[in-house]
Amino acid sequence: MKILWMVIPVLLVGIYAFKRQTTLVTNTKKSIYDFVVKDIQGNDFDFSTLKGKKIMIVNTASKCGLTPQYKQLEEIYEKYKDEQNFIIVGFPANNFMHQEPGSNKEIESFCQLNYGVTFPMMEKIDIKGKDQAEIYQFLTKKQFNGYKDSKVKWNFQKYLIGRDGKLEMIISPQTKPNDPSVVAWITK
Template identity: 45%
Template sequence: MRLFIKRGWHPVHSTLNHHLCKVTSLGLQTRLVSSNSNSRYPANDSIIVSFATSTSTPISSAYTPSLSRHHLFINTKTISTMASATTFYDFKVKDKKGAEKSLADYKGKVVLVVNTASKCGFTPQYAGLEKLYKDIKATHPDDFTILGFPCNQFGGQEPGTDDDIQNFCQVNYGVTFPIFGKTDVNGEKAEPVFEWMKSEKPGLLGLKRVKWNFEKFLIGRDGKVKERWASTSKPESLEKAILDELEKKE
């Protein structure tokens, strides 16, 4: 196999649909396409990994044996961030005003990360999350927080602006834990911290993609992902695991 890397996006030619493959050493999902298409991609924080394979060995069942060159598209922002990150606290995200926020501000705390939405069947979990937040903060005021990351990638169920989201959370559920700016959790524009968390703690059957709104990741004091729960897991069912983690020392 021959391998070379070029920076920037490059016109790629294909009659095939796009397919996903993984760079497993980085835990990233990337786009794999053949080189026979005239689709063109924007030049934003990306590289192309092109590789030639034996014409007798197709890359996947969707590819015919005659295809010999393919391109792997990778977001270089995600690569560079993940390559140097060892804990949750090594990442930065956008706050509710779009300003950069370092997660190092939560270093030493136990953190529950939730991707949220305002128009989902699971949206009433905001009430359970707020109760969980207040109950645990009452006994561990400086050691625990919940961080909400609104996401519009699942059924378009978070269509509003950041200001709309903040107002919705406060008026309807009295949310007092931090709600950040709208965030992609899957795909080419996913925030690096979500790519890292998914890689650290895959879901059922090894699934790394966030499946739906209100998935939950528990971060320990050491900044490592300790647990991951599906959307159907109610906030009150997480209390024991959180309290157990709070009892541990970094």
């Protein structure tokens, strides 16, 4: 009987771990088009509506040394959105030194007033850590994205998604959105 009481907790932990692993595997998304997220106003934003577009996903913050990248993001969005069928999707996140403390409404107002942002902004999410949003699990784990593992190093890291919905490139936060390598990807 004593041995049984020692074995039961081990079995329960094993069953929980197996069930969790099975859940992760069955929830695997194959492309970005499998995701529906909330935009900054709380409405559904369905990535399947972006089929055939080149997509840049970027995590943003309002109080970061890289925040001026909003200007270049808006410039390349305006320049290439129609000509190259290109879209930027911003995900505000407060994961680095509390540099995005505002509410969704405050973030939206900041982006529009200071940088004239017109590209789609999503609601604030966690892009790393134990509460990492599912879309960022897809972007950062090769087992989901089929491209490579990565870590979000800082605000304004860019994930470039091809017209087929597959991750193609990861651009460091310090690389400006209008860098020649990014523009070459957009225009090829």
